[in-house]
Amino acid sequence: MAGFDFAVYISVFLEMMGSILWLLVALAVLGLAGFVYVIMRDGTIHSRRLLRAEILGVFGGFGALALMAYVTLSGFTDAGGPVDWLLIGIIWGMGLVGTTILAYAVMGIFDIMRGRVPGRAGQAA
Amino acid sequence: MEPLKTSPPGPAGLDRRTLLKLGAAGSVLAGTAGLGAIPARAQAPGRVQSNARIAIVGAGAAGLSMASRLADRLDGAKITLIDARKRHLYQPGYTLVAAGLKAQEYPISRTEQYVAPGVDWIQEAAEEIDPDAKKVVTDSGQEVAYDYLVVAAGIHLDYDALEGMETARIGQEGLGSHYMGPEAAYATWREMSRFVETGGTAVFQRPATEMKCAGAPLKYTFLTDDRMRQNGSRDKGHIIYAAHTDNLFSVPIVHEKVRMLFDDRGFDVRYSHVMTGIDLGSKEVHFDTPNGVEKIKYDFVNVIPPMRAAKVVRDSPLPWQDDSAWARDGWVEVDKHTMRHPRYPEVFAVGDVAGVPKGKTAASVKWQVPVAADHLVAAIADADSDAYYDGYTSCPLITQMGRAMLIEFDYKNNLTPSFPGVIAPLEELWITWVMKTIALKPTYIAMLRGEA
Missing domain, CATH: 3.50.50.60 (FAD/NAD(P)-binding domain)
Structure with a gap:
């Protein structure tokens, strides 16, 4: 087997998703940037906000699996071997991490805009 | 079961956004494999x-x-x-x-x-x-x-070599032929979905010539079986697969695996049956066999004609x-x-x-x-x-809706798995199905553009 070429992956993903690929890459980058910004601004990770984001992330993981099943015309009994469970884990994990980061960033920016510190509701920052 | 008229649920109105969030892992793994790992x-x-x-x-x-x-x-x-x-x-x-x-x-x-x-x-x-x-x-x-x-x-699909065959009647009275084009494939689906409801005898075969994708006749047999199972009507259907030689697939190890799966699904396999013609009136497929001409009645047939340059x-x-x-x-x-x-x-x-x-x-x-x-x-x-x-060639051999085997092999009949130890070649896997349904076409189109 010949080696892999990152540019080929890009072209395959472009064929699959069109220019929306770049929009989604931008969304992921913005989500991450927001996450980093909120942490820098707060100077810490607020555990309560993180916990809320993680709870949303768990649902995001299951949402990712449901959507994957939908787009691939699959059912919930189709996993046939170890690699399938690995893939399911990866998809769930990606849904979890993506949703958590995005949710934390959004909640953080919301808190910053309202001048709130999570965990001490009502107390001004 | 209602025949599909326009877009089926799912990828037709594909929410592409979901793919980035969800499909990335599977597609990166799988998208490169179906057409062979990308050089x-x-x-x-x-x-x-x-x-x-x-x-x-x-x-x-x-x-x-x-x-x-x-x-x-x-x-x-x-x-x-x-x-x-x-x-x-x-x-x-x-x-x-x-x-x-x-x-x-x-x-x-x-x-x-x-x-x-x-x-x-x-x-x-x-x-x-x-x-x-x-x-x-x-x-x-x-x-x-x-x-x-x-x-x-x-390739030229040589329907004329089959006595009695009329391509204009594909999609009528149980006659299917999904190789002829998208319209014929859809017409074949209409007939298959009717058969899934009514039951009877379905006949599947392949020609004795070289052919496009020798896995497709097998896939289609598996899919018909699965449609019946999902519809709860499998016990009403008798599924016959007529192989043109004494094997189901030219690669011996794949033949053995498919033979076991066919046995598991309860297919009636007839070896050394070469289709020579069809009687669309009496609904019989004619085969040349070692014991002379054999006629098999059908309620649904998927005709795959001889193929030539x-x-x-x-x-x-x-x-x-x-x-x-x-x-x-x-x-x-x-x-x-x-x-x-x-x-x-x-x-x-x-x-x-x-x-x-x-x-x-x-x-x-x-x-x-x-x-x-x-x-x-x-x-x-x-x-x-x-x-x-x-x-090297490959075939995501669908064995049911939601699962396929990624079969890759070369001139020597060696299996040449792209991901040895990860995607097992003779295992019915969801990841291979994922690849077939969402990642293969983009890879194919990238190939047309010389990019893959």
Whole structure:
């Protein structure tokens, strides 16, 4: 087997998703940037906000699996071997991490805009 | 079960956003495998200056892919594609259409979308190939002289060789034939879905000639079975699979696996049955068998006709000249490792029309084209190429909706898994199905553009 070429992956993903690929890459980058910004601004990770984001992330993981099943015309009994469970884990994990980061960033920016510190509701920052 | 009219649920109105979030892992893993792990493009050295005239007969998967590759590697060459067909058909999608999993439009796009910049496309059929005079004549009489010729003229579905067969009746009274095109595949789905409801006897077969994707007849048998199981009507159906030889697949280890699965599904397998004709009135398929002619009644049949090289090729001096079946069916004589014609060294053949031992599939195209292109460019540059095609081909062999086996093999009948230890070749897996349903087509289209 010949080696892999990152540019080929890009072209395959472009064929699959069109220019929306770049929009989604931008969304992921913005989500991450927001996450980093909120942490820098707060100077810490607020555990309560993180916990809320993680709870949303768990649902995001299951949402990712449901959507994957939908787009691939699959059912919930189709996993046939170890690699399938690995893939399911990866998809769930990606849904979890993506949703958590995005949710934390959004909640953080919301808190910053309202001048709130999570965990001490009502107390001004 | 309602036959699918337009877009089936799911990917038709594909929410592409979900794919980035969800599909990335599976697709990265899987997307590269179905057509074979993607080779590095970076092998291509600098562009070669040339004013060579290159004619490519056929603008299907192989012809378009070849044109894109050559346009990428040559500077100044005159590359001419010759094909009258305006529609481009993604043939790996036919099985999905015929099983009601994708809409009739799913395989259809326009050839012009994939013609590389700088490539001329003569929208006429090639009528004659004269390799002695080094020219191709189109059906309007236009002569295209060439220095190098790539034959990618594809396959002729020889329905006329089946006595009593009428393609106009596909989609009526239990007659299906999902190879003929998207419309026939959809018509076959209508008949299959009717059969799933009513039950009876379904007959599946494959021709005794070389054929496109030898896995498709098997897949379609599995899918019909699964549709019946999901509908709760499997006990009403008797499923017969007529194999043309004493095996179900030419690769022995795959045959054994499929034999076990067919046994598990309760299929009635008849070996050494070669279809010779059909009686559409009495609904009987006629087979040539070691015990003489056998007639099998059907309520649903998926006819897969004998396949031969395109007529323009059969009528030329390019096919094998011995007394083999390959010569009779007109497959182009080529070196199986370089795709180069031994008698006409400026001629190459790629894709279905090439007379090589294995694999008339998109995966074969994907691996043949870079090799042939490399040898052609080397010939122009007066250099040598060590590019070598080992017969690799692959088939995501669907065994039920939601699962498939990723079968990859070479000329020697060796299994050549792209991801050994990760994606097991003879295991029914969801990941292979994921690949087939969402990642294969983008990979294929990237291949047409010379990007994969």
